[in-house]
Amino acid sequence: MARDLIYRYDGSFEGLLCCVFESYARREIPSGILSPAADQTTLLPEREIETDPEKAARVLRSVPRRLGPRAAGFLRRAYLTCLAEKEKRILLFLRLGYRKGPAVMEMLADPAVNALWKAVNFLERETHLLEGFLRFSDFGGALAAEIEPKNFVLPLLAPHFCARLPEEKFLILDRTHGMAAVYRPRELSVIPADGLGLPDPDEREFRARELWRLYYRTAEVRGRHNPVCRQSHLPKRYWRCMTEFCADLRAEPAPPGIRSGVGLIGGS
Secondary structure (H helix, E strand, C coil): CECCCEEECCCCHHHHHHHHHHHHHCCCECCEEECCCCCCCCCCCEEECCCCHHHHHHHHHHHHHHHCHHHHHHHHHHHHCCCCCHHHHHHHHHHHHHHHHHHHHHCCCCHHHHHHHHHHHHHHHHHHHHHHHCCCEEECCEEEEEECCCCCCHHHHHHHHHHHCCCCCEEEEECCCCEEEEEECCEEEEEECCCCCCCCCCHHHHHHHHHHHHHHHHCCCHHHCCHHHHHHHCCHHHHHHCHHHCCCCCCCCCCHHHHCCCCCCCCC
């Protein structure tokens, strides 16, 4: 059933489900499934898979019925990961699940299942870390924050802050994926945000940032300074978007302790 053929789809979850539908309808397993974001050229013939909501719905309805109640949520999370070739792995996972039933969720010896489980665990860990590492700033009465995650965590991360800040207006900008979560009381949207940047802070926000940096700089117990332990709890890749590690454009250069991450590992 395997064929030297590439599927191209629109990058949506529904589009990926349509690739699964076409794989069964045409009795073939493509060599790869590529989205518009995939910067990859191939010499293999390509088939464009159109997104059909009815076909996608049929596949989605079949998942809990054939693979058990946990599979649908697992599948959606797998789609949000940064796993290489996740689309092909999801297709292989579903094909295996349709044969084996709910037992597929525990078949970690299978390469596709194992890779998806690891990727979903990484997605959930990164979401959990960002619940504590995300830093909001005040821009004219609305809160805004920037993140640079490896996985597309916004659909999982934004509801956490909706519950914590139900009466606020806020924006979370994902620089990595060019998307933003925009929340108004009782209304959340995840929208494209390519080219969007945050404005410079006003004087009040600037002073608040300086106070936060001062707290961060002075809270450390110097005799217990342990940079290795700090980085194991707070990886450096998150520092760029955290107020306590960044010198403001309008400020003097941050003290060495701030740039190197000396201080407390506080949550948001």
